[in-house]
Amino acid sequence: MNYDTLLPKLQEALIRKGVTIPPWRATAKERSDFAFAVARVLAEERLLPSGDARTVASDLASRMMGLGILEPFLCESGVEEIIVRQGAVLIWQNGRIADTQIRVPETYFYALAQRVAEMGGKPLRAANPLVLVDLPDGSRFTAMVPPLSKRGTAINIRVFTHRVLSLSAIVEAGTLTQTQADFLKQAILGRRQSILISGRPAAGKTTLLNSLLAQLPQYSQLCGAETFEEIETTNPFEARAVVRNDAEAGRVSMADVVNVLYTRMRPDVLVVGEVVSEEAREYMQAINLGVVAHTTIHGNSVLDALLRLETLAREKDVPLGAIRERIARGVGIGVHVELVQATGEQAWKRKVTEIVTVSGDAQAYVLTPIGVE
Structure with missing residues (x-):
């Protein structure tokens, strides 16, 4: 399914209906309630041609919360850095670069970078195409977007763990x-x-x-x-x-x-x-x-x-x-x-x-x- 056109329409409908995206590090219940609200809005707005919107709603909700499709890597053992290049997601894990095989449209990561930048009070736009943001868990988010970046949105997230090694x-x-x-x-x-x-x-x-x-x-x-x-x-x-x-x-x-x-x-x-x-x-x-x-x-x-x-x-x-x-x-x-x-x-x-x-x-x-x- 092409989320490129669906996601902006959904976000506009959510705003119009007063549905807010859960806070960073939302609880399981907050995430579940939001996914349910997304499914309801999809149905009410007839944004899907037909069929059960539950699976699509869950996927779309995940893309709008926290770091979206990057969120699971924050908690994955051994991951020290998350790297996005030209729509591809790589990770530095256990001393080496690994390709996650995730491929999504570059526009998704541009929107993600904008949202994180706004959360940090640092609007991301053509006049300000480079941002560094401290995420709530202490991880460091760096994003570079066009026209400064010549290969689309580039993101690096230095994952922070609160564990002190002896x-x-x-x-x-x-x-x-x-x-x-x-x-x-x-x-x-x-x-x-x-x-x-x-x-x-x-x-x-x-x-x-x-x-x-x-x-x-x-x-x-x-x-x-x-x-x-x-x-x-x-x-x-x-x-x-x-x-x-x-x-x-x-x-x-x-x-x-x-x-x-x-x-x-x-x-x-x-x-x-x-x-x-x-x-x-x-x-x-x-x-x-x-x-x-x-x-x-x-x-x-x-x-x-x-x-x-x-x-x-x-x-x-x-x-x-x-x-x-x-x-x-x-x-x-x-x-x-x-x-x-x-x-x-x-x-x-x-x-x-x-x-x-x-x-x-x-x-x-x-x-x-x-x-x-």
Whole structure:
């Protein structure tokens, strides 16, 4: 059946009759009631030529609720990313890309992207063809539409799970050796050294950070700031801010929040979800004022990450050497995690390839390797 023409007519009829789409993460009863309402409207409006509208109504209702046909993948075990390209649905699951064989008209995903964008208060249109939205469950929704996208609507959904992996689970997965895990656990428990975790996007930086934070004593004063809800801890008394990165006049910046957290909120441990901009200067200030602060950053190695941190933390009229020395004095440990593919294997796995202690001066960093096999 061609839903391309049917769906807009149905949506118009639902609005006219005052039938509302259930909220995000609707209950089973809300979904069932909505499907029943859709079947009733289909019959009343004679939108179907003949026959039982129940099956069609259920399918149409599913397409209008939540993420529609993408919704089941949010809950499927092992799925970390949902990818839409030219009407096809792919998933990143258990370390590899899999084709779901789902094919629907591109217009369906354009409408879906518009609905999610509106839910996030970010209208999607030709003048604003790129949106990033935090979904209610913490997953990150990114959509790009024409004319910016030359191949139709492109969607990526980074699936977020609220499960914090234990260090032992990470060791079992092969990401860390037991020696590495013991070293990092002692570093976290000692609360004396700031840790910088580097890697490419989706390498597992935040997963590792969350596992390390879970080692902290329950009553540690943990303060955190991030732009997406990714930090997950078992600390019942944390102070954590989620700072939207929209450029709006008067909106508090990530740098402002980080400054308040380390100067006014008395943290035993400060966590910055990821340094990408001006908050790098505040992070550098914090680690040079005796505050233990952990963060993640994109980079190809620990050294590359430190050099990137230098660039982000640059201050006007402050020599680069002075910035470098402050970073070398503040960052205690650098950890680099990568996606690696073993010879003969198709699946990618996460692996810590560097753990170093960081020191140095205005001239250069001194990185001393620790227990990497």
